[in-house]
Amino acid sequence: MLLGCIGDDFTGSSDLGNTLVKQGMRTVQYVGVPDGPADPEVEAGVVALKSRSIPVEEAVAQSLAALEWLRAQGCTQFLFKYCSTFDSTAQGNIGPVAEALADKLGAQSVIFCPAFPTTGRTIYMGHLFVGDRLLSESGMENHPLTPMTDPDLRRVLAPQVSGEVGHVAAPTVWEGPDEIRAALEAEAVAGRRFVIADAIRDGDLMAWGKALAGVPLLTGGSGIAMGLPGNFTLSGKAGRWRGQGGPVAALSGSCSNATRGQVAAHEGPSREVTAEQVLGGLAAQEVADWALAQDRMPLVYSSAEPDTVRAAQEAHGREKVAAALEGFFAQLAKALVAGGVTRLISAGGETSGAVVEALAPDALEIGPEIDPGVPVMRAGEDLVLALKSGNFGAEDFFAKAARVMEHDA
Ligand SMILES: Nc1ncnc2c1ncn2[C@@H]1O[C@H](COP(=O)(O)OP(=O)(O)OP(=O)(O)O)[C@@H](O)[C@H]1O
Numbered sequence: 001m002l003l004g005c006i007g008d009d010f011t012g013s014s015d016l017g018n019t020l021v022k023q024g025m026r027t028v029q030y031v032g033v034p035d036g037p038a039d040p041e042v043e044a045g046v047v048a049l050k051s052r053s054i055p056v057e058e059a060v061a062q063s064l065a066a067l068e069w070l071r072a073q074g075c076t077q078f079l080f081k082y083c084s085t086f087d088s089t090a091q092g093n094i095g096p097v098a099e100a101l102a103d104k105l106g107a108q109s110v111i112f113c114p115a116f117p118t119t120g121r122t123i124y125m126g127h128l129f130v131g132d133r134l135l136s137e138s139g140m141e142n143h144p145l146t147p148m149t150d151p152d153l154r155r156v157l158a159p160q161v162s163g164e165v166g167h168v169a170a171p172t173v174w175e176g177p178d179e180i181r182a183a184l185e186a187e188a189v190a191g192r193r194f195v196i197a198d199a200i201r202d203g204d205l206m207a208w209g210k211a212l213a214g215v216p217l218l219t220g221g222s223g224i225a226m227g228l229p230g231n232f233t234l235s236g237k238a239g240r241w242r243g244q245g246g247p248v249a250a251l252s253g254s255c256s257n258a259t260r261g262q263v264a265a266h267e268g269p270s271r272e273v274t275a276e277q278v279l280g281g282l283a284a285q286e287v288a289d290w291a292l293a294q295d296r297m298p299l300v301y302s303s304a305e306p307d308t309v310r311a312a313q314e315a316h317g318r319e320k321v322a323a324a325l326e327g328f329f330a331q332l333a334k335a336l337v338a339g340g341v342t343r344l345i346s347a348g349g350e351t352s353g354a355v356v357e358a359l360a361p362d363a364l365e366i367g368p369e370i371d372p373g374v375p376v377m378r379a380g381e382d383l384v385l386a387l388k389s390g391n392f393g394a395e396d397f398f399a400k401a402a403r404v405m406e407h408d409a
């Protein structure tokens with residue numbers, strides 16, 4: 001294994017896997033830290049954690065365990081993958097995890113680059129944009145778990161790490177890899193070890209990739225991985241992908257803008273479950289039985305408007321609501337697969353994490369892309385999954401995912 005990646009959620013990890021596969025790297029996503037050694041043919045390993053919204057110490061401990069396993073597989077470079085919208089609280093977990101990994105690896109300079117231009121995430125002068133909006137006006141200010149109210153990533157990161165935060169601005173990036181390296185060195189000499197990296201287009205990410213050849217650690221969204229495979233000697237052996245037919249179902253616990261649009265656009269049978277119903281003991285098996293009885297793809301969703309989410313959180317507490325809903329979707333996924341579902345679509349990072357942990361596959365093979373950032377993945381002999389990050393995918397995502405899952409590639 002050459003490149004070792006640690007993802008702070010499951011959908012985000014599949015987004016990264018998708019980028020690496022598209023750039024020709026044989027990539028496998030692992031569900032948590034594996035017990036045994038990896039298949040020696042794997043060139044990039046993505047250890048998917050569910051560490052974005054857990055207490056800082058736990059996120060650090062899990063990430064260090066992932067690092068240790070990836071090092072044992074022979075990796076020489078490590079990538080910490082978080083959300084392209086830099087989802088974190090004032091405590092972390094992005095900064096503390098990155099700093100712990102940097103300390104372990106003795107990294108003198110570490111970049112933070114959540115840019116993913118294909119999906120509209122760009123960083124200019126240290127500020128993160130989503131399309132033509134600043135992060136703080138993009139809908140992310142209403143996120144149920146990690147509301148993002150400041151678009152200046154230097155200010156967001158500062159309280160999460162030791163020392164002053166540095167910056168390499170776009171005009172330097174446009175000068176190319178040598179100038180980027182020189183700018184990073186200057187930041188390190190000035191005592192700024194953690195550096196926000198501007199990037200507004202794929203070419204910028206490719207330049208960053210070249211500049212970062214051989215550095216022990218980098219951090220960012222899936223975009224920053226675009227330029228890395230080119231730094232390694234790869235086998236070029238692409239695995240064949242086998243599509244999967246059979247019963248299909250979609251689940252959504254995501255309240256992000258894009259998901260809410262996809263839920264509204266879903267043409268098949270759909271059933272809403274509310275936080276109150278789930279906290280009141282709604283049985284996952286009953287909802288699974290409803291879903292399994294449908295002729296067309298059923299959608300079960302808790303996706304709701306920010307006001308509804310806020311009201312539920314104020315009434316019952318944020319953690320309690322999240323745990324109840326995630327537990328419900330986890331049980332529902334198990335019941336659906338036990339009932340014969342072979343194609344399962346799940347929207348939302350936390351939701352998908354709970355779903356995948358419940359299904360407990362050891363590793364996920366990365367297949368074709370459905371929409372930018374979302375691949376199909378094989379989780380078993382007769383089971384494929386599509387894990388969609390909240391803000392990814394076109395309006396017809398659920399129908400498109402069901403179609404793409406069927407085809408060989
Ligand atoms: N009806 C609801 N009422 C209150 N909270 C809800 C409701 N539905 C979902 N939530 C909360 O919203 C969270 C959504 O998180 P999730 O990570 O699954 O989606 P997302 O944030 O859109 O996705 P991503 O992290 O990929 O951007 C859930 O963990 C849950 O806590």
Ligand SMILES: O=C(O)[C@@H](O)C(=O)CO
Pocket residue numbers: 009011012013015016082083084085116221222349373389390
């Ligand atoms: O980077 C992204 O936006 C996604 O992969 C993700 O992590 C959202 O949860």
